[in-house]
Amino acid sequence: MSCTAILVGDGPTRTVKSEEVSGYRGPGFIWTHIECESEQELGAMIGDDIPEVAASAMTATETRPRCDRMDDGALVNLRGPAAEELATSDRLVSIRLWVRQGKVTSVTRRPLAATALVVAQMKAGTILDPGDLVAAYARAISKQLDPQVADLGDRLDDCESDLQPRHVYRLRREIAEIRSEAISFRRFVAPDRDALETLALLDFSWLAEEDRLHIREAADRFARMAEELESVRERSALLHEQLTDMRGEQMETRALLISIVAFIFLPLTFVTGLLGMNVHGIPYADSPWAFWGVVGFCMMIALLITGYFMRVHWLRR
Template sequence: MTCVGRLVGDGPLRPIGPGEAVDYHGPGFVWVHVDGMAPSDLEALRAYDDMPLIAGNALVASETRPRCDRIDDGAIVNLRGDAARKGEVADRLVSMRFWLRSGRVNSVTRRPLAAMGPVLQLAEEGKIIDPGDLIAAFANAISKELDPQVADLGDRLDDCETELEPHNIYRLRRVIAAIRSEAIAFRRFVAPDRDALSILSGLEVDWLADEDRLHIREAADRFARMAEELEAVRERAALLHEHLIDMRAEQIDGRALLISIVALIFLPLTFITGLLGMNVRGIPYADEPWAFWGVTGFCIAVALAIAGWFARLHWLRR
């Protein structure tokens, strides 16, 4: 667990201890961030600043979903963003929890968030001066990182549509299933992120400036567009999967028809050869030198006649 208290918006970004954090009252704000969780983490947060019980519990909850709830002049905000290290968790997106109020921000992540780097850079450049700027910066950073990944799902699905061929069925089924799984994992949190930011932009609190609201609404609109794109990807993936199933069924039907035709052609030939091959006296032309070639020619004529009949019935078309 790493607990870092920072002073933001009052000169260069710098770390501070609990004593200075408690006594500080502007012009910037105190941001206390915990990276990783343990039973003592809530006490570490309280060392910097007391907070309502419901806010503390929301910060250290084991399971969260995106939300925004106002408590007096503060707000609990949970967002989900892309993980800094991929493949470490089952969920596609990791959570970041905030307790925001005038002059103070407490935040918690259980696993590193990819958006943390760009936001810290903005803070070091002096572009974040209040809690509203901070939450707006995280909202924009998270949405900008997820936007190209969601668009990539649609592009990959476009490629699958252009490669729809019978010989690609098995490979495309795996690719489409993976795309659909990713879309479901994204949408599980992208839509709630949109709702949380929409609620946040409408809060009447003094630490949220009009410019911050515009940036948050922009991020919410981006999340809304991503949610619509993910829904479209899911529907298109389902349709493509059904089309692949139809193509596979057509392949099986065509092969079954071909096998049936071959079997029907050889059925009378098997009867003829079986009849003439009986080991009994009286087989016609058994002693004639041309008998073998005669029977062979007769079998070929029968096979051609049956094949012509099937062709006339259009059974040979696939």
């Protein structure tokens, strides 16, 4: 659990104490960032100057990307890559921001990878108001997520180029994994786009036109990623069908081969069984050429049956 308050615009960027946050009125702005998994502790840490609806949304266990205007502030929820590998099914971590003139409060239950980049920009002096902060988060999340989405497409390209019967079982596992990851990403990428597009249309004094341009740029990147994820999902389904057909053809070919071999040996088994009976009267039983004669007769039957199968194209793959 951690709570960090950073003051910008009132001299050099610096970390301030919690008691300074509630009473600060300018000329800069304060960003309070909270990382905590406990809902009760979150409720106590976010402060009393946040509307009840916004506070409830920021402490909720499950969230999805959204952007809602509330009086002179905006509640912005986004999802981005985690700073460390997650054991949960959700691939992306949520960040909830309550933004108003002079103050920004952000909450994450697990560390977000983009936060370190935003803090570095704050210390470098490139973020001067709440609009810059939200735009920086939007850009950082989209830039970090873009290579991961592109990697899914590259992995699927490798599966397509390696589409061969002997790799059916391995490719089915890989394609199923890629499709699952694409669905998991798309669950939040498309709402991220919608939330940023909504934010760019809101009329706030703390949201400059340059900030809107950066937010629209991030929204466009999210839109492209959503299209790429949809393409990956559809291509994965198509490849899975091709692999299923390929596996079915393999099974049919093997079953046909087994049936042909069994059909060839069926009359041969009958001949050998008939001549192998331990009874008197077997023709040519005492002849020295009888064994080789039976062998030749069996080979002739096998060749005739094989020739017939080749003529009707049963042996052609």
